[in-house]
Amino acid sequence: MNDKILQISNPVLSIIDLSISYGEDKYAVKNVSADVKRNAITAIMGPSGCGKSTLLRAINRMHELYPNIHTKGEIKLNEESIYDMSTTKLRRKIGMVFQRPNPFPTMSIYENVIAGYSLNGSKLKKSEKDEIVESSLTDVGLLDEVKDSLNKKGNFLSGGQQQRLCIARTLAFKPDVILMDEPTSALDPLSTAKIEDLLVELKAHYSIILVTHNMSQAARISDNAMFMYLGELVEYDKTKKMFTNPKDSRTEGYLTGKFG
């Protein structure tokens, strides 16, 4: 057993020997095995091109949108293989927040929050919709800021507010896992701080996997951290442990700024 990989009991998500290649033999992710802790923030760090986004997108099978991608291995969500579920069902259990805020431009704030339901054709009563919108917006701390403009388009919101709206849209489904692909890299420091506080609050109810380019962000808010390099999972440990006492020389090199 690899002592550089953290062992976790009762994980929410298990990645088992996962390899992803573009084309025939260009591997973006190589033989990655890792368990993800429930109700915690797990950060995935690494220099650009190390495969961290590809790994994240494999978890809700978003990478299948693009052609010529081959996936080997297994990912289990609560002991159930994600490849046995329809993508529709899977992506309701594993939500995703993107690098740039991407609210639907044609929809109002209210419609954006329940977009996951309305676009899937779920018929909800007005009262049910109101409840979902209210609780989701409360969870992301946006309700007070937008309660008078729920029927306006999301464009007038600031970048940070838009990103929180996107998180609310994901929370509307009450997913088990939320994937975040550098959610603050397009935001100013104040909005970033707000989102980070939000993530720490959210981990009481959700398991969060956070891809980040920003080492200090990982150090600030994550419980566990993975370090990826050239498609390999080099080291996976409790964040504090990894930052104070990395086991692998490559992790140390990255954390001390020798490369990346």
Place this chain on the structure above:
Amino acid sequence: MQSPQLSMQLAKSLFVNTHRSMNKRKALIDEKDNSNWRERKSKLFFGTVVVLATLTISPILLIVYELLAKGLKQINFDFFFKVAPDTLQAMTAVRNGEIIPGGIANGITGTLLMVVVASVIAIPVSLLIGIFLYENQGKKYASLIRGLTDILQGVPSVVLGLIAYIWIVQGVTKGFSALAGSVALAIMMLPLIIRSTEETMKMIPISIKEAGAALGVPYHKIILKVMIPSGFSGLMTGILLSISRVLGETAPLMLTTLGSTTVNFNIVKPTSAVPLQIWEFYNNPNMIDLVWSSSLFLMAFVLTLNIIAKRISMKFS
């Protein structure tokens, strides 16, 4: 390591040298002091551009002036709501120095009918093809379709009229019909909407599509409920421009719908259209005034559509 003395020397020589070469350059510029000539050249260029620009737009202004001057007097209530007069009525009116009675109601209704039917045929098909091309960038089959679309755009409209004549007039309606005209116009609209759809889709950030996918929305719903509404203005602009493009088509209609002296809403019967009427009026020496007013109407109609298209694309961009 350099000694401080050495680096001082180096700096000094560098400074002196730079200073010298700057003086030299200054002298060169002074020698060729032709700023006056350069300014004149610039003015000459500007003047030429203004003259050529004026020349370019003058035909448009002249056309508008000509149509207004000759066509405006025929524009009245009857012009929009009555069918075209017969030769005798027109001749009598011209002889008495009155304005020609009747109007182009049969043409307006026929044009609207055919444009609506052509749109019903062309819009869904070309939107789907446009989306297909966008979704399959770089694939062989899509490139083939794109190439064929370009070729279709280059086919002369009269040829499309001939094809519609063989397919629809001879094959389906067994006689001249609005349907045949609509098919010819629809084929003309296809390449225009296909390309504008593809271009519009390319403008929509991919993140919007991913947002839909990440919510577990099935592919067809992402297209219908996310992509098409997001690109609505672009799609609408393309559709309106393609309609305004076929509104004035005459040749394919001559071969397919023939024309009609009455208002007709039956798509398997011969039908009139504004451009067809212009041609008919032109061939009748007593109805020359109606040529101008019909042309004025057609141009105003096309211009309005173009302006609306531009407004829509500006409002949403």
